Amino acid sequence: MYIFFVCCNKYKFYFQQLQHTPQHLVRLLQIIIDGCCDMAVQQVASIHFKNIVAKHWSPHEGGEPWKLPESDKRMVRDNIIEFVAQVPSLLRAQLGESIKIMVQDDYPEHWSSLLHWIKCNLQLQDQQVSAALYVLKVLSGKYEFKSNNERTPLYLIVEETFPLLLNIFNKLVRIVNPSIEVADLIKFICKIFWSSINLDIPHHLLNPKLFRPWMALFLNLLERPVPLDGQPSDPHLRQSWGWWKVKKWTIHILNRLSTKFGELKLQKSERKMSAQWFQKSYAVKILGRYLHLLNGIRTGSYLPDRVINLIFQFLYFSISEYNTYHLLQRHLDIVLFELIFPLMCFNENDQKLWIEDPHEFVRKGYDYIEDLYSPRIAAMNFLIELVSEDEKTNLQKFIRFIAEILRRYNEAPIEYKQYGQKDGALLAIGALCNKLKQSEPYKSEIELMLVQHVFPEFASSAGHLRAKVTTLVFLPTYYLRLMLHYVPVFCF
Numbered sequence: 001m002y003i004f005f006v007c008c009n010k011y012k013f014y015f016q017q018l019q020h021t022p023q024h025l026v027r028l029l030q031i032i033i034d035g036c037c038d039m040a041v042q043q044v045a046s047i048h049f050k051n052i053v054a055k056h057w058s059p060h061e062g063g064e065p066w067k068l069p070e071s072d073k074r075m076v077r078d079n080i081i082e083f084v085a086q087v088p089s090l091l092r093a094q095l096g097e098s099i100k101i102m103v104q105d106d107y108p109e110h111w112s113s114l115l116h117w118i119k120c121n122l123q124l125q126d127q128q129v130s131a132a133l134y135v136l137k138v139l140s141g142k143y144e145f146k147s148n149n150e151r152t153p154l155y156l157i158v159e160e161t162f163p164l165l166l167n168i169f170n171k172l173v174r175i176v177n178p179s180i181e182v183a184d185l186i187k188f189i190c191k192i193f194w195s196s197i198n199l200d201i202p203h204h205l206l207n208p209k210l211f212r213p214w215m216a217l218f219l220n221l222l223e224r225p226v227p228l229d230g231q232p233s234d235p236h237l238r239q240s241w242g243w244w245k246v247k248k249w250t251i252h253i254l255n256r257l258s259t260k261f262g263e264l265k266l267q268k269s270e271r272k273m274s275a276q277w278f279q280k281s282y283a284v285k286i287l288g289r290y291l292h293l294l295n296g297i298r299t300g301s302y303l304p305d306r307v308i309n310l311i312f313q314f315l316y317f318s319i320s321e322y323n324t325y326h327l328l329q330r331h332l333d334i335v336l337f338e339l340i341f342p343l344m345c346f347n348e349n350d351q352k353l354w355i356e357d358p359h360e361f362v363r364k365g366y367d368y369i370e371d372l373y374s375p376r377i378a379a380m381n382f383l384i385e386l387v388s389e390d391e392k393t394n395l396q397k398f399i400r401f402i403a404e405i406l407r408r409y410n411e412a413p414i415e416y417k418q419y420g421q422k423d424g425a426l427l428a429i430g431a432l433c434n435k436l437k438q439s440e441p442y443k444s445e446i447e448l449m450l451v452q453h454v455f456p457e458f459a460s461s462a463g464h465l466r467a468k469v470t471t472l473v474f475l476p477t478y479y480l481r482l483m484l485h486y487v488p489v490f491c492f
Contacts, residue, residue, distance in 0.1 A: 085131030183242035312378035345424030
């Protein structure tokens, strides 16, 4: 290890001394792609190459002199994309970052041939297709967050490449017993599609004849089971496994399309027909498949937290649409009592974190970034919206269920008390506190709730319950909503 460190620093020193000499960047690229070269040298060269591109590819201030000759830049552009799929992944990451910088600065004005190269390679085989998908992902990513007047080049990219992408996508989905490499290629296609529709849907895709085949493939991916072969046993590794990534990106895309085509009354006139067609043809199908995925949780099937989070986000928006809400109502008891409530309960992961690192347990309660990806918070937001939509039916139904949970907890001997369920019941009531404070008979029972179900937990043998009620008593009402994911409130 020491010899490796010394060698790396020696090569780094040589590279830095030569960084402003003509064709230095070209020679670095030759070292990176040279299969006979020592990997340590290649790695140092790739890092140095990326750093030079990041710092000197274009001047950062007006009037700053060009430090890279245009002839060198042109030679790098003409060659780097040919080798991005051939180098080891360790080096590909550095080249990929360099390509992002080049695309941001040079396309389309100084790199007009890039789109033609992508189209040609999408029609070839194996490594060429993989390289083309990788570069196209970078290219489409340039326009993901651009305003409408800056997205014009993207429309040409979509028009030129999406028919080829659809053909590749269709072939990949049809493969029997696909490998993890197939998942990586499908994930590239999903990310390209996502970047193209994230802020606005290109007009090219609004044609049902062009849009329908894409939806058929996304729905196919949504309903097909994730391969069992090769899945990591560790849940943390499993959720980042290739095929689960494909499932996540598929749901991500369908959610985005649903929000873009939702709220018909807010649609622009030219989009209303497309929105009506989407709602009629796909919204209920998507919801049905999402409910099927969630149903697997009840039988012990694995589903990544991020996937659960995204599905509940879709359910949240489904409440406002008549067709999807009608389907939800038919499954509402299962969704409320067997999916949402268990997610709210204090579980094994919470217990492990509470024991091993209680400071981190509390910190996560204030982490709003984690809330964005939390299945528990997404389920709570759905519950709040659900009772707001039909307070008389949905609120009463859920409160009766929670009251029964609390009754069983109070009557159970101490050795059989379900502390996790008590935690979940308090959290559920906390999520609905604003509704309860405004509605009879709940608002007149607040004091009784505290006396019967909050104060006794000061003497609880469960430390997490003591911590919650201690915090609760001193919290002003204004802050209750901010602390829902770890602070329970009134319950009865």
